[in-house]
Amino acid sequence: MLKLPPLSLYVHIPWCVQKCPYCDFNSHAQKGDIPEQDYIHHLLKDLQADLQRFKDSIQQRKLHSIFIGGGTPSLFSAESIAYLLKEIKTQIDFEDNIEITLEANPGTVEAERFKGYVSAGITRISMGIQSFNDDKLQRLGRIHNAAEAKSAVNLAKVSGLKSFNLDLMHDLPNQTLEEALDDLRQAIELSPPHLSWYQLTIEPNTMFAYRPPKLPDDDELWDIFEQGHQLLTVAGYQQYETSAYAKADFQCKHNLNYWRFGDYLAIGCGAHGKLTFPNGEITRFSKTKHPKGYLRGEYLYEEKNVPEIDRPFEFFMNRFRLLEAVPKQEFEDYTGLSQSAVKNQIDFAIQQNYIVENADSWQITEHGKLFLNELLELFLTES
Ligand SMILES: C[S@@+](CC[C@H](N)C(=O)[O-])C[C@H]1O[C@@H](n2cnc3c(N)ncnc32)[C@H](O)[C@@H]1O
Numbered sequence: 001m002l003k004l005p006p007l008s009l010y011v012h013i014p015w016c017v018q019k020c021p022y023c024d025f026n027s028h029a030q031k032g033d034i035p036e037q038d039y040i041h042h043l044l045k046d047l048q049a050d051l052q053r054f055k056d057s058i059q060q061r062k063l064h065s066i067f068i069g070g071g072t073p074s075l076f077s078a079e080s081i082a083y084l085l086k087e088i089k090t091q092i093d094f095e096d097n098i099e100i101t102l103e104a105n106p107g108t109v110e111a112e113r114f115k116g117y118v119s120a121g122i123t124r125i126s127m128g129i130q131s132f133n134d135d136k137l138q139r140l141g142r143i144h145n146a147a148e149a150k151s152a153v154n155l156a157k158v159s160g161l162k163s164f165n166l167d168l169m170h171d172l173p174n175q176t177l178e179e180a181l182d183d184l185r186q187a188i189e190l191s192p193p194h195l196s197w198y199q200l201t202i203e204p205n206t207m208f209a210y211r212p213p214k215l216p217d218d219d220e221l222w223d224i225f226e227q228g229h230q231l232l233t234v235a236g237y238q239q240y241e242t243s244a245y246a247k248a249d250f251q252c253k254h255n256l257n258y259w260r261f262g263d264y265l266a267i268g269c270g271a272h273g274k275l276t277f278p279n280g281e282i283t284r285f286s287k288t289k290h291p292k293g294y295l296r297g298e299y300l301y302e303e304k305n306v307p308e309i310d311r312p313f314e315f316f317m318n319r320f321r322l323l324e325a326v327p328k329q330e331f332e333d334y335t336g337l338s339q340s341a342v343k344n345q346i347d348f349a350i351q352q353n354y355i356v357e358n359a360d361s362w363q364i365t366e367h368g369k370l371f372l373n374e375l376l377e378l379f380l381t382e383s
């Protein structure tokens with residue numbers, strides 16, 4: 001019997017001022033005015049259709065978190081976000097202490113909207129800072145500079161938000177160890193409750209893939225990782241996922257639910273969702289990627305059942321990225337499988353020192369973190 005995990009909602013806004021050369025997210029450079037009202041109208045219809053289609057999964061559940069991501073959601077006015085949240089709430093209830101995150105570009109115009117977003121119900125803003133080095137920001141095709149980023153952070157601090165996050169990237173073109181650490185030092189000085197520290201990856205079909213920049217080599221990258229991690233730890237940030245650092249009690253509830261194999265509704269262009277049904281089914285679904293089709297009312301793109309044979313890999317894929325212990329009971333509750341279904345793989349993983357176990361949980365080891373792919377491959381089956 002499957003137990004229903006917490007339920008989140010992801011909302012995708014697919015426009016940006018311009019496309020960054022490293023980015024493969026579903027985002028389009030804005031041409032002319034964004035059809036803001038029309039898009040919100042479709043988001044709400046999309047949600048209504050999902051709540052009906054998936055009612056056996058939703059049941060009496062309330063929303064645990066909402067994440068409005070993109071793209072650049074801060075291109076939308078505070079009034080639009082207020083309307084969107086108000087209307088979502090008429091369709092599905094919120095838990096009392098719901099976390100509602102909005103991704104924002106640290107440009108001046110967006111930062112001036114922060115107080116309005118808070119009045120609209122936003123509790124957390126995630127700012128795409130990337131670096132505090134103006135040359136690097138230019139190389140990354142960003143439309144803001146370091147001074148604007150800092151003033152945006154200062155506005156976030158006095159806007160009444162419960163929390164905010166800074167996105168930083170390292171392993172940037174021609175970046176030295178000192179430059180990478182300097183970015184972290186400047187971020188730490190601003191004292192964000194949460195910091196996401198991503199390694200720049202070169203994704204296919206991006207400008208950087210066509211014209212690859214020179215990136216730090218493996219030795220330099222290792223030093224950046226080690227010394228950066230040390231800097232963050234000493235400053236009171238606890239790493240809880242490969243790229244996620246937070247001060248105590250400021251972990252991102254939305255991402256945690258996703259990584260813990262929780263459920264999430266998903267509305268907007270290209271959004272992906274996952275839902276559990278009391279009858280033992282788990283479904284994954286995605287929405288039409290391009291705004292043109294989506295704005296014609298074509299929402300659902302694909303829906304796939306997750307067969308039992310795929311569930312161990314799907315469960316552990318994100319769980320072992322988290323540094324916390326994995327409760328054995330959650331494996332049974334959320335996959336509907338008994339622990340015996342993975343006994344051989346678990347025994348082998350323990351023997352290889354990838355994980356350790358106690359009566360109630362499994363925990364990835366330092367050694368296991370270095371061999372995460374090998375660990376996860378143990379749970380891959382051909383279906
Ligand atoms: C979906 S983006 C949206 C944030 C917002 N649009 C912005 O860029 O300011 C979320 C974050 O993913 C990270 N990101 C995007 N592309 C990346 C890449 N190729 N490698 C590593 N991190 C990346 C960036 O730090 C970015 O802020």
Ligand code: SF4
Pocket residue numbers: 015016018019020023024025027070071072105128
């Ligand atoms: S990194 Fe952010 S701003 Fe740049 S294209 Fe991607 S989603 Fe848009």
